[in-house]
Amino acid sequence: MDATTAFPDHLPVRSDHRLVADMVEPGARVLDVGCGDGALLALLMRERGVDGRGIEISREGVSQSVARGLSVIQGDADADLADYPDDSFDYVILSQTIQATRQPRQVLEHMLRIGRRAIVSFPNFGHWRIRLELGLKGRMPVTEKLPYSWYDTPNIHFCTIRDFVALCDEVGAQMERAVALNASGEPVRVSVPWWVWNLFGENGVFLLRRR
Amino acid sequence: MVQSAVARQLGASQVDEPASLVARFGPDRPLVMDCGVDLAPWQIAYQTYGELNAARSNAVLVCHALTGDQHVANLHPVTGKPGWWETMVGPGRPIDTDRFFVICANVIGGCMGTTGPASLNPATGRPWGIDFPVVTIRDMVRAQAMLVDHLGIDSLFCVAGGSMGGMQVLQWAASYPERVFSAMPIAAAAIHSAQNIAFHEVGRQAVMADPDWRHGRYLEEGVKPAKGLAVARMGAHITYLSEKALHRKFGRRLQDREAPTFSFDADFQVESYLRYQGEAFVERFDANSYLYVTRAMDYFDLAADHGGVLANAFRGTKTRFCVASFTSDWLFPTSGSRAVVHALNAAGASVSFVEIESDKGHDAFLLDEPELFATTGGFLAAAARSRGL
Numbered sequence: 153m154d155a156t157t158a159f160p161d162h163l164p165v166r167s168d169h170r171l172v173a174d175m176v177e178p179g180a181r182v183l184d185v186g187c188g189d190g191a192l193l194a195l196l197m198r199e200r201g202v203d204g205r206g207i208e209i210s211r212e213g214v215s216q217s218v219a220r221g222l223s224v225i226q227g228d229a230d231a232d233l234a235d236y237p238d239d240s241f242d243y244v245i246l247s248q249t250i251q252a253t254r255q256p257r258q259v260l261e262h263m264l265r266i267g268r269r270a271i272v273s274f275p276n277f278g279h280w281r282i283r284l285e286l287g288l289k290g291r292m293p294v295t296e297k298l299p300y301s302w303y304d305t306p307n308i309h310f311c312t313i314r315d316f317v318a319l320c321d322e323v324g325a326q327m328e329r330a331v332a333l334n335a336s337g338e339p340v341r342v343s344v345p346w347w348v349w350n351l352f353g354e355n356g357v358f359l360l361r362r363r
Numbered sequence: 364m365v366q367s368a369v370a371r372q373l374g375a376s377q378v379d380e381p382a383s384l385v386a387r388f389g390p391d392r393p394l395v396m397d398c399g400v401d402l403a404p405w406q407i408a409y410q411t412y413g414e415l416n417a418a419r420s421n422a423v424l425v426c427h428a429l430t431g432d433q434h435v436a437n438l439h440p441v442t443g444k445p446g447w448w449e450t451m452v453g454p455g456r457p458i459d460t461d462r463f464f465v466i467c468a469n470v471i472g473g474c475m476g477t478t479g480p481a482s483l484n485p486a487t488g489r490p491w492g493i494d495f496p497v498v499t500i501r502d503m504v505r506a507q508a509m510l511v512d513h514l515g516i517d518s519l520f521c522v523a524g525g526s527m528g529g530m531q532v533l534q535w536a537a538s539y540p541e542r543v544f545s546a547m548p549i550a551a552a553a554i555h556s557a558q559n560i561a562f563h564e565v566g567r568q569a570v571m572a573d574p575d576w577r578h579g580r581y582l583e584e585g586v587k588p589a590k591g592l593a594v595a596r597m598g599a600h601i602t603y604l605s606e607k608a609l610h611r612k613f614g615r616r617l618q619d620r621e622a623p624t625f626s627f628d629a630d631f632q633v634e635s636y637l638r639y640q641g642e643a644f645v646e647r648f649d650a651n652s653y654l655y656v657t658r659a660m661d662y663f664d665l666a667a668d669h670g671g672v673l674a675n676a677f678r679g680t681k682t683r684f685c686v687a688s689f690t691s692d693w694l695f696p697t698s699g700s701r702a703v704v705h706a707l708n709a710a711g712a713s714v715s716f717v718e719i720e721s722d723k724g725h726d727a728f729l730l731d732e733p734e735l736f737a738t739t740g741g742f743l744a745a746a747a748r749s750r751g752l
Contacts, residue, residue: 219741221749224682226718235705359731
């Protein structure tokens with residue numbers, strides 16, 4: 153089987169992936185933590201010419217990534233980041249994964265230690281739809297983008313955009329860019345205050361560096 | 364006379380005139396060994412599959428495990444059984460012989476046609492026995508490199524192997540990084556653990572305790588330490604399986620009987636199975652070779668050869684690695700593969716790693732494991748693309 157036909161590169165690029173890719177300097181060394189099937193890494197290699205590595209918890213994800221020609225090791229963010237030397241990457245990316253880690257704070261600290269910069273994207277639990285589900289219906293939200301019930305979800309540490317900003321403060325991360333994407337994947341206008349981002353941003357994407 | 368004794372004992376004349384291709388090296392091209400000996404003359408027996416392309420860029424070297432040999436993908440000339448890695452090597456397999464030129468050679472110290480303790484020592488006209496110089500994994504790899512030179516191949520597209528074969532893969536990547544485009548060490552480690560050395564020592568002591576071992580000179584005396592070697596194989600065989608696999612295969616089922624016999628017969632199927640494994644093994648393997656090859660594994664410690672830091676073995680490497688382990692393998696557990704992966708990461712190498720879910724123990728690397736084939740097949744296909752194959 154030819155892996156190029158198995159993983160066509162002409163599929164539409166996800167808006168959060170596009171945004172992350174725009175934050176990465178061409179030719180950089182990149183570690184994607186929780187890289188899934190390798191779609192983001194493949195995009196970064198194709199369009200930004202990065203030297204990319206991945207960590208992925210599922211064997212299927214590893215196999216799919218390896219078949220794309222990516223270098224991906226089976227492992228998890230909580231256990232394996234500790235083994236990476238300081239400053240070994242230009243960017244460490246955590247794309248839609250922080251909510252599934254056991255120790256989000258430690259993971260973020262390791263990312264800032266291993267990489268000169270960190271990029272984190274995550275679903276915003278402060279989005280109005282989610283508030284509506286929880287506030288009015290009184291049930292844990294199950295949405296199209298977050299389809300799991302509370303009892304079988306891998307997502308154990310949801311946060312809102314404001315929660316994440318507070319964590320960045322606590323671990324001494326400096327925000328270089330912060331973007332919220334609305335439900336259609338469009339950036340929320342920059343001029344609006346934080347509470348608007350927190351209400352209308354479905355995804356937060358942050359570019360961070362050590363202070 | 365002596366030669367025919369050797370031939371008789373191995374069931375076929377495989378030691379000096381094997382049913383394989385053989386590269387012979389004279390006194391002008393000795394094998395420089397770690398123990399300080401320059402071995403000459405010497406020979407290496409090998410099999411090839413598929414066609415070498417015009418650019419000589421599609422060669423894959425497969426390295427065999429402790430009791431394996433060069434017959435990776437053809438009927439074995441002594442046992443008549445299929446090749447030991449036909450699940451991995453062949454047309455349409457992950458190591459696809461329609462695309463790649465596959466080479467597999469018997470290791471130095473072996474008994475299937477590469478020079479080893481059963482070969483004749485030209486200085487005495489008798490088999491080497493335990494006068495044969497002690498072999499290391501690095502010696503095996505040096506011998507293979509001389510074979511690859513002999514075949515006119517500069518750089519290998521891939522070096523692949525499981526268990527002791529995986530040790531050779533790691534040694535290749537460390538010794539000849541510029542000659543290895545990609546590497547697949549499977550169910551292997553960069554160091555042989557104390558537990559593994561201990562199991563090997565039990566096996567060797569079983570061989571040497573057999574009165575027919577004759578201090579290693581059994582070939583000249585027309586006997587062989589069959590009992591001792593069989594016991595060594597029985598013990599080792601248990602380490603290749605998992606408790607679960609043994610239970611599933613045999614449980615406590617009795618062998619051709621309704622009730623225990625209150626004797627030391629092989630009442631249980633598992634006993635009968637192990638006895639069969641031991642007896643079959645001595646038909647095809649030389650007891651002294653078993654001592655030498657187990658010893659080579661014991662001595663393997665790639666970090667120690669690089670100032671105690673495994674990452675130094677791979678510093679600056681451009682080789683791309685695909686490391687795989689199995690969940691139920693307690694002989695070469697995942698932790699050993701992870702140590703290799705960490706070192707490769709620390710060295711900035713390109714590495715992929717997968718731990719495959721299997722309850723079949725160490726032997727899983729030889730068996731039908733679709734997840735292994737999916738990962739290794741994808742890895743090789745991607746590597747072939749970037750090499751322009």
